[in-house]
Amino acid sequence: MTVITLTRGGTADAAGAPPPRRRRGLRVRVALARIGGGLAVLVPIVFLSSFITYCLGALSNSNPAATILGQDAATPAAVARLDQALGLDQSLIVQYWNWLVQALHGNLGRSYFTQIPVSQSISQRLPVDLSIAILAVILAIVIGGTAGTVAAIRRGGWFDRGVTAVCSVVSTLPAFVVGIILVVLFAVSVHAFPANGYVGPSAGTGPWLSHIFLPSLALSLQVASDIARQLRTSLVQVLDQNYITGAKVRGLPYRRILVRHALRNAAGPALVTLGYDFPQMLAGAVAAEAVFSLPGLGQLLLESAETRDIPVVQGLLLVISTFVIVVNLVINTTLNWLYRTDDGMSA
Amino acid sequence: MSGRRPVIGPGSILRLPSARIAVGVLAVIAILAAFGSTLAPQNPLAINANALFQGPSAHHLLGTDYLGRDVLSRLMAGTRLSVLTALEAVGIGLVLGAIPGIATVFMGRSFDFTANRVSDALMTFPSIFFVVAVTAALGNGLVQAMIPVGILLAPAFFRVTRAATLEHARAQYVEAAELLGASKLHVIRVHVLRKVLPNIMVTTAAMTAAALLTVSFLTFLGIGVQPPTPTWGGILSSDLDYLSQAPWAPFIPGALIAVTVGALNALADAVRDRSGAGTLVASPILPTDLSLELADGDRQSRSIA
Amino acid sequence: MAIDNRDPLPDLAPVGTGPRSGEVLRLDDLHISVHGGAATAVRGVSLQVRPGEIVGLVGESGSGKTLTCRATLGVLPPGCAVESGLVSFGGVDVTSLSRRGWERLHGSQMGAVFQDPASYLNPAIAVGPQLTEVVRVKLGLGRRAAHRRALELFEAVGLRQPERVFRQIPAELSGGMLQRVMIAIAISCDPQLLVADEPTTALDVTIQAEVLELLQRLRDERGLAVLLVSHDLAVITQLCDRIAVFYAGEIVESGPAEEITRRPRHPYTQALLRVASVGDFRRRELEVIAGQPPRAGEDITGCRFAARCPVAVPECEAGPVRPVPVGERHEARCVLAARAMVAS
Secondary structure (H helix, E strand, O other), rough: OOEEEEEEOOOOOOOOOOOOOOOOOHHHHHHHHHHHHHHHHHHHHHHHHHHHHHHHHHHHOOOOHHHHHHHHHHHHHHHHHHHHOOOOOHHHHHHHHHHHHHOOOOOOEEEEEEEEHHHHHHHHHHHHHHHHHHHHHHHHHHHHHHHHHHHHHOOHHHHHHHHHHHHHHHHHOHHHHHHHHHHHHHHHHHOOOOOOOOHHHHHHHHHHHHHHHHHHHHHOOOOOHHHHHHHHHHHHHHHOOHHHHHHHOOOHHHHHHHHHHHHHHHHHHHHHHHHHHHHHHHHHHHHHHHHHHHOHHHHHHHHHHHHOOOOHHHHHHHHHHHHHHHHHHHHHHHHHHHOOOOOOOOO | OOOOOOOOHHHHOOOOOOHHHHHHHHHHHHHHHHHHHHHHHOOOOOOOOOOOOOOOOOOOOEEEEEEEHHHHHHHHHHHHHHHHHHHHHHHHHHHHHHHHHHHHHOOOOOHHHHHHHHHHHHHOOOOHHHHHHHHHHOOHHHHHHHHHHHHHEEEEEEEEHHHHHHHHHOHHHHHHHHOOOOOHHHHHHHHHHHHHHHHHHHHHHHHHHHHHHHHHHHHHOOOOOOOOOOOOHHHHHHHHOOOOOOOOHHHHHHHHHHHHHHHHHHHHHHHHHHHHOOOOOOOOOOOOEEEEEEOOOOOOOOEOO | OOOOOOOOOOOOOOOOOOOOOOEEEEHHHHHHHHHOOEEEEEEEEEEEEOOEEEEEEEEOOOOOOOHHHHHHHOOOOOEEEEEEEHHHHOEEEOOOOOOOOOOOHHOEEEEEOOOOOHHHHOOOOHHHHHHHHHHHHHOOOOOHHHHHHHHHHHHHHOOOHHHHOOOOOOOHHHHHHHHHHHHHHHOOOOOEEEEEEOOOOOOOOHHHHHHHHHHHHHHHHHHEEEEEEEOOOHHHHHHHOOOEEEEOOEEEEEEEOOOOOOOOOHHHHHHHHHHHHHOOOOOOOOOOOOOOOOOOOOOOOOOHHHHOOOOOOOOHOOOOOOOOOOOOEEEOOOOOHHHHHOOO
């Protein structure tokens, strides 16, 4: 895994004059331009992915109308009527456009088979994935951050070497394998946590947490290991810097130096790592759902793909792509803001 | 400039002990992929209702599964499908990524800009969703399923080859060659390609590992293969179903996956070590004064333009 | 003995009160080892700094002056340790001070500035908050009071637009301004001693003069004692009241600045003054001292300068050479200087 270091950028020029600062209004405009630029590139990707799915649906040989009607009732006339009702007789572009317009209004169509609105299916299952994802991020930051920090402070010691070894092992294990191992260790051998199933927070915080803890942990370990390695490297570098000595000779307490100077500067690359890993966590969420039998979006996707329930697949893909893109945008904007120099440009 | 000898040779890599072990492991895997079914001691599909969930024995070196089938044989037979489809995805990714990656240096700013943005966008997308969508459309086959995986691996190759090409294409001897009248294609073929090759090799090894994990995941989810065809992920999946009867079972295919992936990563590290190349698998938008440092933090850092 | 962190907090005089008499800093026969104890880089260093005194340590790179300076601050690099001897601050033995002890001492009793000020400040934070942080933590000042104090200090060190500088990050300030900021931070809690390790080496000559003048002013106005380390003899002679000349890990001569420049007693000091042509601008030839200083930690019997000394005699290499008084608070570690004193 590649690890990122920070170098000091942007020095004042040799003559001693500091570089000129742009006016505040211009800075804001520059920032907005960057976000706009990011959007301008990524939004087409959303459209592209949804369009591709649409095409894929068209490419598939199955005729949805026939599938819905079932083998017996699928007379040509009945099929033709249903086609017209479903709008399947129009050209691909038109169909796509209609679908997109509807989607922007929040209407993602209905499942071919159950007639349940897609948006409803999605919103029902969303809390499951959200719970796991959020808890996983928290766990990743806590576990990875602590491990990386302690490893850096006691560099070369047994903890440091242990963390490196564990991280190497974890990076070879896919999330679902980790999940299975956790199930074996904590659910089957020792009945500390349930092996599967999900209960919402409405059933009580305790049961809810106990059901999402193992899946979240499975999801978080890969990211935690990446964060730990990255943080350790960055922190070791930062602790070697002169300004840490400078802070020491000013008489600042050790803990304060560690948190407010060292960690603050070293955390950046670790956050970059988190941001980079986060979309992969979504894939891992599918794994967690599979291992722990959770009724989430991943399961919905798999089921509807199996039955060729195209509207559901398309709706899901649209939602997921949008989500990934929004998350990426937020993360990149945050990183740009963190690493800005004072004239608003991202270094 | 130097002659036509390769920038890095097999001999230098094999000096590292970790690389030797890695190559050994991968050689075993490769043999299994090619000849697994024939080498297996038992018939991987043979059901034996009298021998369910047995532990390791002389007859069944790794025990039996929920249908009494020999686990070792199933694993050996399953190697082929997992490995070949992983290689398929990597192949697609390599072609789709490395060629634009090299070309982009010579093709002008707008091409470069577009290619970069597309690569950024694709890179962060988790492949599983696309794969499932593809199977919904094109049918439930593993071969089809790995195409989107391959497409999503392309950005990694793109970034690496682009960075490496940038580094080498601006060398003075390239300028000199162009001044002497060599065409861009000739310059690429003769000078740049050799230097970029180590980077591509490192990325190939690393991406093969990633593809293998993805294949295992897909087969675990039941995508792409029908039972009783054995695959590493599929075996894990059935192990999960019968966890209470055989809690030790999933560790075996899990270990196999881990060891193979570990070997690939070790190989990637060894090549990187020897050639000084680095894989760039970093976040799309980086401030320009971040420099990339190689994995264990002790080597030289280089900055990306 | 290496620095031990287990000792209880010594009873230090609180900031701003207590008599400012007696020595601020005292080093007694200090030995510092490097490379994890493999070699002794600093041998038998003794010096005192009195309140309001500016003491300069001068010598070539590797002469041990920086290590000595770091030892007084308690920030020796990894692998280096005080082998033996005494470091005492304000009459209190701090040789084996714990980390907590140093935290109390730093900032409030002693401040430090270094050669490359930009690297000693957090590049990601504006300089103003880095100062207010210190006074808020160490003096307990509130936000407004700390801000005011920061502006006062910036003005006191000669920064022309304190409010503007407050908000700027180190990358936006020039070397001279940054060094003033560092000095401001170092004196923010009114310490008794300022340790300055090559403070002007990285600065332009004109800025250099301003910074030195600032240090002098601080001494005059606040009674600040300064321990100044530099390889630049001109800087040292311009500013310091007393000078200690380092060679190969030892102090070869120490005494009042004026006397040392006028009548240096140690051959090395004499050579140094010639080479630096302090006071003589009409010299035409480049003078060098032939030979190389000994490697750090090299064991040499007798005078460590003897190999290069133009007036060495066999007695110089016979045995260890102790510093002998050659004037009013003026010592030299030279066999010939000792003979001259005996003869007179």
